[in-house]
Amino acid sequence: MIRMLSGIxxxxxxxxxxxxxxxxxxxxxxxxxxxxxxxxxxGWDYFQESPRTDLRGFKKxxxxxxxxxxxxxxxxxPLASEEVRSDRILVNGARFYNDHGHPEYATPECWSLHxxxxxxxxxxxxxxxxxxxxxxxSGRRTRIYKNNLDGAGSSYGTHDSCLVxxxxxxxxxxxxxxxxxxxxxxxxxxxxVSPEDGRFLMSQRAGVxxxxxxxxxxxxxxxxxxxxxxxxxxxxxxxxxxxxVDANLIGEATMRRVGLMRLAVRLAMAxxxxxxxxxxxxxxxxxxxSSVDQDINVDLKGRKTASAHQILESYLARAEEHLELxxxxxxxxxxxxxxxxxxxxxxxEFARGVDWAAKLQILREFQEEEGIEWTHPMIASLNLxxxxxxxxxxxxxxxxxxxxxxxxxxxxxxxxxxxxPGELTRASARAxxxxxxxxxxxxxxxxxxxLRSPSGPLSIELPPDIAYDERLFSVESTEEFADIVQxxxx
Amino acid sequence: xxxxxxxxxxxxxxxxxxSGDEDGPQKPDITKPKSSNELMRRMxxxxxxxxKKYRQRSGQ
Numbered sequence: 001m002i003r004m005l006s007g008i009x010x011x012x013x014x015x016x017x018x019x020x021x022x023x024x025x026x027x028x029x030x031x032x033x034x035x036x037x038x039x040x041x042x043g044w045d046y047f048q049e050s051p052r053t054d055l056r057g058f059k060k061x062x063x064x065x066x067x068x069x070x071x072x073x074x075x076x077x078p079l080a081s082e083e084v085r086s087d088r089i090l091v092n093g094a095r096f097y098n099d100h101g102h103p104e105y106a107t108p109e110c111w112s113l114h115x116x117x118x119x120x121x122x123x124x125x126x127x128x129x130x131x132x133x134x135x136x137x138s139g140r141r142t143r144i145y146k147n148n149l150d151g152a153g154s155s156y157g158t159h160d161s162c163l164v165x166x167x168x169x170x171x172x173x174x175x176x177x178x179x180x181x182x183x184x185x186x187x188x189x190x191x192x193v194s195p196e197d198g199r200f201l202m203s204q205r206a207g208v209x210x211x212x213x214x215x216x217x218x219x220x221x222x223x224x225x226x227x228x229x230x231x232x233x234x235x236x237x238x239x240x241x242x243x244x245v246d247a248n249l250i251g252e253a254t255m256r257r258v259g260l261m262r263l264a265v266r267l268a269m270a271x272x273x274x275x276x277x278x279x280x281x282x283x284x285x286x287x288x289x290s291s292v293d294q295d296i297n298v299d300l301k302g303r304k305t306a307s308a309h310q311i312l313e314s315y316l317a318r319a320e321e322h323l324e325l326x327x328x329x330x331x332x333x334x335x336x337x338x339x340x341x342x343x344x345x346x347x348x349e350f351a352r353g354v355d356w357a358a359k360l361q362i363l364r365e366f367q368e369e370e371g372i373e374w375t376h377p378m379i380a381s382l383n384l385x386x387x388x389x390x391x392x393x394x395x396x397x398x399x400x401x402x403x404x405x406x407x408x409x410x411x412x413x414x415x416x417x418x419x420x421p422g423e424l425t426r427a428s429a430r431a432x433x434x435x436x437x438x439x440x441x442x443x444x445x446x447x448x449x450x451l452r453s454p455s456g457p458l459s460i461e462l463p464p465d466i467a468y469d470e471r472l473f474s475v476e477s478t479e480e481f482a483d484i485v486q487x488x489x490x
Numbered sequence: 491x492x493x494x495x496x497x498x499x500x501x502x503x504x505x506x507x508x509s510g511d512e513d514g515p516q517k518p519d520i521t522k523p524k525s526s527n528e529l530m531r532r533m534x535x536x537x538x539x540x541x542k543k544y545r546q547r548s549g550q
Contacts, residue, residue, distance in 0.1 A: 011549040021545045066548040101547040151541045156549025193541075217550035243550065366533050380541035382533055398529040 002326075003111045004262050005163040005425060005464050008120045008254070010247055011102035011156040012127050013145030013387070016138070021154070022072040024101030025084060031142070032086040032098045036133040041434045044087035044095065045443035045450065048231050054215045055170045055226040055238060064219040068154070069100075089444050091435050092420055093427035094119070096126065100218070102156050103127050103144070108427030109446070109464070113255040113262075113328050115422040118409055120254055122417035128389045146247045147387035148204040151380055153195040155208045157217065158247040159225075160258050162240045163232060163464050168269055173240060174213055174224050176273030180264045180315055181223050181244040182285040182298070183308040186343070187336055188257040189289060190246040191356030193383040198375055199290060200363070202356040204246045206289035209282045217243055223281050231446035232464045240265060244285070249387065249396045250355050252335065252407045259332030260312075263319045272322040274314035277301040292360065295343075309340050352406040358399060359386045424470065426462040429485060432472035440478050451478040460485055 016027055052060045087097040093108035105123035110116040128144045135142040149155050164173065189202035201207065211222040223244050230237040242261055248254045267273040277300055278284045284298035288308045297305035316333045319325065325333070335353065343350050351357035363382055372378060388394040400408050421427045426446075433441050433449045440452040450459045460482055468488050475481045537543075 013544070013546055015544055021547050024547045069547050072547065100549045102549045145544075150544050150546040152545055154546045154548045156546060159550065218548060362529065362533070366530070369530060370534075377538045377542065378536065381536050381538055384541045384544055385533070385536045393532060393535070395529065395532055398532050402526060402529060 002266065003465070004265065005109045005111065006113075006116055006258055006262065007107045007109045007161045008116060008123075008258070009104055009106040009157070009159045009161070010120070010123055010127075010146065011099050011104045011148075011158070012389075013147050013150070013156070014101070014103060014131075015143040015145065016134075017141040019140065021101070025073075025079075025098065028098040028101045028103050029079075029084055029086045030138075031103055031130055031134040032088060032096060034134050034137055035088050035096065035130055037091065039091050039435070039438070040096070041089040041438060041441055041444060042087065043441065043443045044082075044085070044089060044097070045445035045448065046082075048229070048445055048447050050229045051217075051227055052215060053228040055173075055228040056213075060215050064216045066154075066219045069218075089430065089434055090126065090418075091431060092119075092122065092418060093429075093431035093434070094123065094126070095446075096130070100156070103130065108421040108431065109425045110421070110427075111423055111425060113259050113332070115417075116258055117251045117254045118414055118417045118422060121251060121409060121414040124389050125414060126418060144389045145384065145387040146249060146389055147190070147384070148245075148247055149192055149195070149208075151195050151384075153208075155205060155221075157205075157243050158245045160242045160245050160261055162242075162258075162262060162265055163230070164238050164240050164265055165269070166230075166234070166236055166238045168238070168265075170226065172268045172271070172273075173265070175275070176264045176268035177240070177242070177261070178212070178224055178281050179274065179276040179278055179311050180260060181242065182278055182281045183288050183311045184257065184260055185246070185285065185289045185356075186308050186312065187339055187354060188246060188248060188253055188260070189354075189356040190248055190253075191359040191383070191386070193380045198380070200292055200360055200374075201289045202292060203285070203289040205244060206285040209244060209285060212281050223285060237464065246355070247387070248355050250353060250358065250405055251409055252353055253355055255328075256332055256336055256353075259329065260315065260336065263315060263323070263329060263332065266323050267315070267318055270322055272318055274311070274318050276306060276311055276314070292356075309343075312336065312340060352404060355386075358396075358405065359383065362386075362395065362399070420473075424468045426464055426466075426468060429462050429468045429472055429481075432468075432475065433481065436473065436475050437478060437481060451481065453478045453482075458482060463489055 085097045095106040107119035131142045131144045185203040192201050192204040209223040210220050213224040214222040215226050225241050225243045227241045230239045279299040279301050287296050295307045295309045297307050351361045386395045391397045399405050442450040448461050450457050466488050469484050
């Protein structure tokens with residue numbers, strides 16, 4: 001079995017009564033700094049961060065920034081980057097910080113899709129828990145949305161990462177991933193009401209991509225992001241950093257989304273990826289996203305076309321033909337194929353596993369019940385309320401309670417992932433360091449921890465491709481921790 | 491400890507197991523059936539101006 005280390009970063013939407021986008025960086029920093037679990041560790045180590053380094057072998061001088069956001073900041077005292085980010089490392093090994101005014105939860109790294117889904121769901125609880133603490137302290141109603149778009153067209157990201165052997169290289173990854181990223185909105189989009197013309201779209205993010213490939217993420221975003229920031233030994237590893245992602249509320253949709261990405265990576269590694277050459281990948285993604293009622297054809301190079309379903313099915317078929325599949329990968333293929341087959345014939349069943357369809361269905365129900373036009377402001381507000389992380393007011397929890405969503409996890413399984421990661425990936429070593437050695441922990445990041453020892457600071461690398469040991473959660477000293485990690489690397 | 495009360499679905503407390511009760515269900519059924527009126531009630535309670543008021547900074 002191939003172990004593929006993966007993670008999800010989610011920038012949450014933040015709405016605080018009486019505050020606006022111009023206050024958001026300050027507010028999100030205050031919210032993160034008020035993290036209520038005092039066992040968390042403050043001391044993120046930025047040494048492996050290189051957001052301007054491009055997978056194609058160069059470094060961009062400066063990343064593009066959104067000119068609208070720049071206006072928000074004019075006349076304000078610039079804060080130091082670390083002060084703004086306010087990083088916390090949590091007892092489960094996750095990272096929680098302020099990213100451009102959004103509370104961001106980066107899951108502990110996981111091997112299995114199911115664990116990653118649980119880790120992502122745990123992030124929802126953590127983030128809304130921090131918001132509750134902030135609300136109690138500030139007296140201002142604070143809402144958290146797991147979405148990627150506001151009504152004015154500002155977008156913020158959910159990113160999926162996957163560690164890949166460096167020798168796979170940009171070209172193979174780009175060719176293998178791009179057709180998938182342009183079309184998987186059919187299965188993984190979370191739905192939006194277009195800020196431009198009010199149409200319902202499958203995706204929140206498909207409309208924000210303007211470039212085929214680049215290192216940018218804030219402005220003129222690319223469908224294929226080339227950020228080369230492996231958070232591991234650069235000579236051996238690259239990290240695929242996928243920004244063409246909608247945040248999913250449906251847990252199984254999250255698993256399908258990451259599962260499809262990982263199948264495409266494995267096909268790239270085997271040189272067996274489907275060979276679709278889209279004429280304009282960004283445009284293709286937008287066409288797919290806007291084709292709610294039909295399986296749209298997208299343009300290929302050479303005056304040919306292919307439908308979104310054809311392209312998606314080709315990944316499933318290639319994976320079956322060329323890869324030795326794990327049980328989870330088998331599930332990804334079977335469930336994706338099933339959903340594609342029933343999309344038009346059994347829409348209610350399709351909507352049990354696909355966020356955009358679940359949302360569209362309830363918007364249509366409301367429209368019918370209330371007899372309102374699609375252009376009524378309630379439609380856009382309901383579109384937003386689907387993403388509200390609040391068990392009492394959010395629309396998604398009501399759908400789950402009604403049994404209209406397939407396969408949501410047991411809440412106790414999610415809660416347990418707030419306390420500890422579910423697998424012995426390198427996240428478990430980070431978590432153990434935070435839990436057991438907090439008084440000696442000097443800094444931590446994805447790839448290493450630095451601990452105080454009698455002979456001075458001891459930097460301990462956390463290789464990404466090994467299984468760590470349960471005993472780390474009972475260590476008493478830096479030396480013991482270092483010895484166990486050393487044993488794991490043999 | 492994180493205050494997660496607001497988002498965790500309300501659950502009935504786990505009933506204490508009695509000796510000789512091993513044939514019973516392994517877990518309580520925590521999903522109370524609710525009528526679709528609950529969904530409609532929540533939808534009707536949404537502030538029609540919420541989307542207009544919801545303005546965010548661009549992120550990544």
